Amino acid sequence: MTTKTAAARRSPLANLKPLLIDVGLPIGSYYLLKDALGLGTVAALAWSSVGPALRTGWSVVKKRELNGLSSLILLVNVAGVLLSFLTGDPRLMLAKDSGVSSVIGIGVLVSVALGRPTMTSAVKPWLVKGDAGREAAWERLLGGSPEFRRAERRFSLVWGAVLLGECVVRVVGAYTVPVDTMVWLGSVIMVVSMVLGFLVSGATGAVPMAHLLIAEAGGTECAAECAAEQDAPAAPAVLATRAAVPAVSAGPVVAAVAR
Numbered sequence: 678m679t680t681k682t683a684a685a686r687r688s689p690l691a692n693l694k695p696l697l698i699d700v701g702l703p704i705g706s707y708y709l710l711k712d713a714l715g716l717g718t719v720a721a722l723a724w725s726s727v728g729p730a731l732r733t734g735w736s737v738v739k740k741r742e743l744n745g746l747s748s749l750i751l752l753v754n755v756a757g758v759l760l761s762f763l764t765g766d767p768r769l770m771l772a773k774d775s776g777v778s779s780v781i782g783i784g785v786l787v788s789v790a791l792g793r794p795t796m797t798s799a800v801k802p803w804l805v806k807g808d809a810g811r812e813a814a815w816e817r818l819l820g821g822s823p824e825f826r827r828a829e830r831r832f833s834l835v836w837g838a839v840l841l842g843e844c845v846v847r848v849v850g851a852y853t854v855p856v857d858t859m860v861w862l863g864s865v866i867m868v869v870s871m872v873l874g875f876l877v878s879g880a881t882g883a884v885p886m887a888h889l890l891i892a893e894a895g896g897t898e899c900a901a902e903c904a905a906e907q908d909a910p911a912a913p914a915v916l917a918t919r920a921a922v923p924a925v926s927a928g929p930v931v932a933a934v935a936r
Contacts, residue, residue: 702728726755768851771859775847778867782840785833794833796878804887814894825889832882836874843870 703725711721788795805811818825847866850859 767856771851771856771863772848775844775851775863778840778847779844782837782842782844785837785840789830789833789837794830796833796836797829800832800883800886804883804890808894810894811890814890818889818893822889822893825886828882828885828889832878832886835878835881839870839874839877843867846870 706728707721707725710716710724716724785795801815805815819829843866847863850862850866854862
């Protein structure tokens with residue numbers, strides 16, 4: 678593999694690095710602290726929030742921008758700490774389980790309204806796949822394709838609506854359906870919501886984005902290949918033409934001298 682080819686394709690791990698840092702690390706540290714080290718829920722949530730808090734602060738101070746994904750995870754952990762203090766009524770316990778979904782849903786919808794869709798960080802690695810050509814095509818489409826930007830916003834909009842809708846359905850169910858039924862029905866609602874989110878966001882956001890991205894990256898590659906193919910045979914043709922010009926021009930001169 679040449680250096681150019683290696684540079685054109687990053688490893689999957691490098692491509693997924695933002696997700697691993699902003700999502701994987703906080704979630705993994707929470708379960709490690711809670712289940713392996715025996716910390717309480719509040720303490721585990723608090724300590725697992727340190728990473729997102731530092732990432733959010735660093736992004737604001739150094740880059741003068743808000744890291745949407747780490748900020749959202751931080752907000753979710755804070756909501757989890759606050760909700761952990763709610764105890765007593767069984768129906769309230771069932772309703773609070775949907776509180777985190779509502780926080781995520783509202784956060785995603787707000788990010789869409791601000792023009793910085795949070796879920797873009799989740800879908801981009803799977804579409805770009807570490808390819809430098811697709812990465813460049815992604816940046817071009819973000820800057821010059823309204824259709825691509827609309828699909829990007831739709832992807833986040835669908836997930837925000839699905840998560841917020843799940844919260845509403847589960848809260849309504851918690852206070853209208855028998856508690857014993859809602860204990861298992863809540864999990865069913867969550868699974869159905871996730872499947873619905875994947876299907877609708879894929880059809881309306883990820884798939885159109887993928888088509889535009891492939892077309893943009895493929896068009897650029899095709900143009901480069903066509904230019905190379907045209908230039909390759911053109912060089913000998915130019916040399917042959919240049920060699921023929923003196924020969925053709927010298928004919929009358931030689932004939933005149935001979936006379």
